[in-house]
Amino acid sequence: MSGSRxxxxxxxxxxxxAAYCKDVAFFHMVPGIMxxxxxxxxxxxxxxxNYLEESRRRLKNHAAIVMSxxxxxxxxxxxxxxxxxxxxDFTPVFRSDPSExxxxxxxxxxxxxxxxxxxxxGFSGDNPRYFRIVYAVPENYLTKAIETV
Numbered sequence: 001m002s003g004s005r006x007x008x009x010x011x012x013x014x015x016x017x018a019a020y021c022k023d024v025a026f027f028h029m030v031p032g033i034m035x036x037x038x039x040x041x042x043x044x045x046x047x048x049x050n051y052l053e054e055s056r057r058r059l060k061n062h063a064a065i066v067m068s069x070x071x072x073x074x075x076x077x078x079x080x081x082x083x084x085x086x087x088x089d090f091t092p093v094f095r096s097d098p099s100e101x102x103x104x105x106x107x108x109x110x111x112x113x114x115x116x117x118x119x120x121x122g123f124s125g126d127n128p129r130y131f132r133i134v135y136a137v138p139e140n141y142l143t144k145a146i147e148t149v
Contacts, residue, residue, distance in 0.1 A: 058139075059084065059135070059136060061139075062135040062136065062137070062139065062142055063080050063135050065135070065139070065142055065143070065146065066086055066133055066135045066142070066146070067079070067086065069146045069149065070086070070088055073149070074092060075088050075089060075090060075092060075093075076088075076089045076091075077089060080135075084134055084135065084136035085132050085133060085134045085135065085136070086132075086133045086135065087120070087130045087131070087132060087133075088117075088130065088132075089129050089130060090103075090106060090119075090129055090130070090131050091129045093106055094106070094129065098127070098128045098129035099128055100119075100121055100128045102128070103121065103128035103129070103131075104119070104121075106119070106131075107119050107131075110149075113148050114148065115145050115148050115149060117131045117132070117133050117149075118131065119131050119132075120132060
């Protein structure tokens, strides 16, 4: 199953289905062998419960690592709740009032240092001071990125 992608949308809301099918997804039949493997994996309720519990534990730990780093750097942020990322306020990093141009400059400076923290413009945001830090990555990647920042 390595490299295979499969998703499911579970909603009773027809508007959600319509929007998702129109704007987000291209649906096609999942190969039979893949269906069987996913079926076997998901019917093991103990495994699913343990997977979800471990995932929540890791995400909570990783969020705490990032928030601790941001606190040390004096950067404020929006505390995450059920997400895979943190919106961090980079206002102290700007030389003047936050602008899209300077946000782009800050973004590329981080890229030069091999750290990818995009500003919110790429996520249809309109406030250039916010950058999106994804913490749903292996812990060693996270700690290396934090050391670089």
